[in-house]
Amino acid sequence: MKLIISSVSGEPIYEQIKTQIRTAVLDGELKAGEALPSLRKLAKELRISVLTVTRAYNELADEGVVQNIQGKGTFVMDKGNELMRRQLETRVRASLAEAVSAAKAAGLPLEQVGSMLVQEYRRQR
Amino acid sequence: MNTANVNVVSGGPGGGTPILSVTGVTKHYDSGFTLDGVTFDLPAGYIMGLIGPNGAGKSTLIRLILNMVRRDAGEIRVFGLDSIADEERVKDRLGVVFDSSYLVDQWRVGKVGRAMADMYSTWDAAKFDGYLKRFGLDPNKRVSELSRGMQMKLMLAIALGHDARLLILDEPTAGLDVLARDDLMDLLRDFVADGERSVLFSTHITADLERAADFITYITGGRLYYTGPKDEFEESFRIVKGGPDDLDDAMRGAAVGIHAYETGFDALLRAEGVDRAVHGRVDLGVEPASIDDIIRLTNTRDAEAAGKGSEQ
Amino acid sequence: MNPTMRSVLRAYRMDWHKVSSQGWMWVPAAVLAVPVLVTVGAAAHMESLTGGVFGAAIYIYVLILMYPFMYEQQGHGGWLNGLMPVARRHQVMGRYLLLLTSAGLLLVSCLLTWAGLAVVGAAGAGYFGGICVCLIWVYLIMVSLLCPLMYRFSIQKVGIWFMVVVLVLCFAVVGGLAAVAALVPKAVLDRALDGVVALADNMMLIPILYVIGIATAVLALAVSFRVSCRFYLAKEL
Numbered sequence: 001m002k003l004i005i006s007s008v009s010g011e012p013i014y015e016q017i018k019t020q021i022r023t024a025v026l027d028g029e030l031k032a033g034e035a036l037p038s039l040r041k042l043a044k045e046l047r048i049s050v051l052t053v054t055r056a057y058n059e060l061a062d063e064g065v066v067q068n069i070q071g072k073g074t075f076v077m078d079k080g081n082e083l084m085r086r087q088l089e090t091r092v093r094a095s096l097a098e099a100v101s102a103a104k105a106a107g108l109p110l111e112q113v114g115s116m117l118v119q120e121y122r123r124q125r
Numbered sequence: 126m127n128t129a130n131v132n133v134v135s136g137g138p139g140g141g142t143p144i145l146s147v148t149g150v151t152k153h154y155d156s157g158f159t160l161d162g163v164t165f166d167l168p169a170g171y172i173m174g175l176i177g178p179n180g181a182g183k184s185t186l187i188r189l190i191l192n193m194v195r196r197d198a199g200e201i202r203v204f205g206l207d208s209i210a211d212e213e214r215v216k217d218r219l220g221v222v223f224d225s226s227y228l229v230d231q232w233r234v235g236k237v238g239r240a241m242a243d244m245y246s247t248w249d250a251a252k253f254d255g256y257l258k259r260f261g262l263d264p265n266k267r268v269s270e271l272s273r274g275m276q277m278k279l280m281l282a283i284a285l286g287h288d289a290r291l292l293i294l295d296e297p298t299a300g301l302d303v304l305a306r307d308d309l310m311d312l313l314r315d316f317v318a319d320g321e322r323s324v325l326f327s328t329h330i331t332a333d334l335e336r337a338a339d340f341i342t343y344i345t346g347g348r349l350y351y352t353g354p355k356d357e358f359e360e361s362f363r364i365v366k367g368g369p370d371d372l373d374d375a376m377r378g379a380a381v382g383i384h385a386y387e388t389g390f391d392a393l394l395r396a397e398g399v400d401r402a403v404h405g406r407v408d409l410g411v412e413p414a415s416i417d418d419i420i421r422l423t424n425t426r427d428a429e430a431a432g433k434g435s436e437q
Numbered sequence: 438m439n440p441t442m443r444s445v446l447r448a449y450r451m452d453w454h455k456v457s458s459q460g461w462m463w464v465p466a467a468v469l470a471v472p473v474l475v476t477v478g479a480a481a482h483m484e485s486l487t488g489g490v491f492g493a494a495i496y497i498y499v500l501i502l503m504y505p506f507m508y509e510q511q512g513h514g515g516w517l518n519g520l521m522p523v524a525r526r527h528q529v530m531g532r533y534l535l536l537l538t539s540a541g542l543l544l545v546s547c548l549l550t551w552a553g554l555a556v557v558g559a560a561g562a563g564y565f566g567g568i569c570v571c572l573i574w575v576y577l578i579m580v581s582l583l584c585p586l587m588y589r590f591s592i593q594k595v596g597i598w599f600m601v602v603v604l605v606l607c608f609a610v611v612g613g614l615a616a617v618a619a620l621v622p623k624a625v626l627d628r629a630l631d632g633v634v635a636l637a638d639n640m641m642l643i644p645i646l647y648v649i650g651i652a653t654a655v656l657a658l659a660v661s662f663r664v665s666c667r668f669y670l671a672k673e674l
Binding site for chain 3: 188191192193194195212213214215216217219221223225226227228229230231232236239240243244245246
């Protein structure tokens, strides 16, 4: 698994870890049941605090992406993939709802909102 | 919180007693400097950085833990034992690295090993020799012939040579170059890897903290400013930058510390208050705060207000 | 072994490591040097050498005790005592054990000297036993005084003050004796001296003197130990 952390990107490190692990799970790079690197090993390799990794793993466990098993480690959940996809879909819908109500308040037509959506989609990544 | 989460701050794997527990510790010096009511815990398996400007009380705190100076109030427990009543049991499993050598200058490195073997019940001569080799210390050299960095490594070899459960280092990286500091941080991380031991090191080189510290205890002007996870410390602040005209009363009121200069200002704000203070002014820059920024800006006001003398 | 004894011995061993910082051979060498020098001096009829040698001997045995204090005051040596897993009280006990050890070494040295003098057949060898005892008593009283001072003040200060006091005492004693000799009429002096000699020949006196000597030495050491503890426990490293 590839994990690249930037200390200057402005995004908190634990968020970066979460995002990259989530992506890896979504892409199938991390398979169901596969073990994530141990807390201390990852902390040492990335040269960050153990607590940072712990927080990332814990929050991913809360989201249902991975599961912490006491004494054994952290493993990708079986349904992790789908669960995450569904969660992210919900988030997309919520964001769209917000964007749409803002657009209506500003009086923007659907086509303009649509092209703004396309622009933004293309701009990211 | 989800019980399947890794249990951290309430002690360590399984949540046992903290390796180090400092409660309400106070020390008055005749010079007027006071270390006042410091309280923090260090759980097993983690590294804590003790930070603060020079003269803030870091060295005093370390000496209080070691009972080298007497405390006026408060309690210090190491491995659950009282640091005064059980002093001998505590120090038997305590490894200490000071910023200067405490060994007799005329001693040769080999003799240091023999002297220390008589001091600690868990001394492991093979381990000590192993560290000597690893650090490149010649058993025949006298302590006075070693460079400052090598003297530090010798003290480290001693600290590691007797199965210590708590390692305390006072400004350990001052005499080391970047590579050596890196090695040291790796070594400290390995030390706590089994989850049963901890490290406390005081430093003002914040790059080392970024790399290895899990917890931060920040002391300034003899008082505790913050203790807790390092990430939370950094994330709870932001830096707001603007031009000289942007520094209005609202900003001054909201800021914890301000550095004003001719062409603008840096203000340190608590993260929760940033949005309100900035309220949509696009010309103000908001940036994450580094530990250096926080220390720098939380001392501008203290420097004016206090002026009470510093620890000697 | 009970834990107190173990701690005290840890401190004691560390003190010896400090004493032997520049090699440990000098200790047995010093122990042997006195008997050899005095015996040779007596054989060569250079009795004047004896006084000087004894003075040097006392100094060396005080030095054994001073070394640990010296190294603790040099650089940050005091920090070693701070991180040692030995309570301060036990550290003081270890130091006093060192004190007793050097008194023991002085005794060995004296006994060897006595033997040497006897072998060489020097005059007054018979009285030497009494001189040994006096020497050891003087040594114990002296270090009882010095030890607490070294816990409280710097070695340099103690050294200078000690020399000053000894010099003043010497002058006082010599001056006092000279004054007595000059001022007191000869007849009174002669009778006083006869009285002292008679006293000295009185065998009954000897055990009493021994008891007084031992009692004062023990008292001095006990008081010294308590004062040392008080000073050292209050010290901030």
